[in-house]
Amino acid sequence: MEIADLKAKIRDIKDFPTEGILFKDITTLLKDGPAFRYVIDVFVRRYQKERVDVVVGIESRGFIIGGALAHQLHAGFVPVRKFGKLPGKTIEVEYELEYGRDALAIHEDAIKPGQRVLAVDDLLATGGTMGATLRLIGQLGGQVVGVAFMIELSFLHGRDKLKEHPLHSLIVYD
Secondary structure, X not given: OOHHXXXXXXXXXXOOOOOOOEEEEOHHHHOOHHHHHHHHHHHXXXXXXXXXXXXEEEOOHHHHHHHHHHHHHOOEEEEEEEOOOOOOOEEEXXXXXXXXXXXXXXXXXXXXXXXXXXEEEEEEOOOXXXXXXXXXXXXXXXXXXXXXXXXXXXXXXXXXXXXXXXXXXXXXXX
């Protein structure tokens, strides 16, 4: 399978969630078993030697990729969710959106100091959500060994905000 094959399985939806946005819908790729398996296998090959202890996935599509990846890497899975969605004690961080502010949370006992962490999400746009997630991981003492995305919209320059961590995107739209 080639990257062009994967791109062909991603549906563009105009004006979602707001007018002027071209949304990259990965559900059309996820429903294709061989394509989804290929994506996970590529990430597994890339990160299997990193001795990942925990995969952190960002709500909600990062859960799909992160959960499958954690399983294959024999690692734990930790969800990062929007503020107020996790039970138990959490730590939170606010971050800037293109249109305002939001907050993310993680359980305060989700990562032990020194654990090797792979942070995963479906798409890198401006980098705000992953940047906030990396701050949460850092507050808990996790050691980020990689940051992975299925898709990167390089024209939004999100990578620039995440420079201090090794970053890999499978599919890049210029």
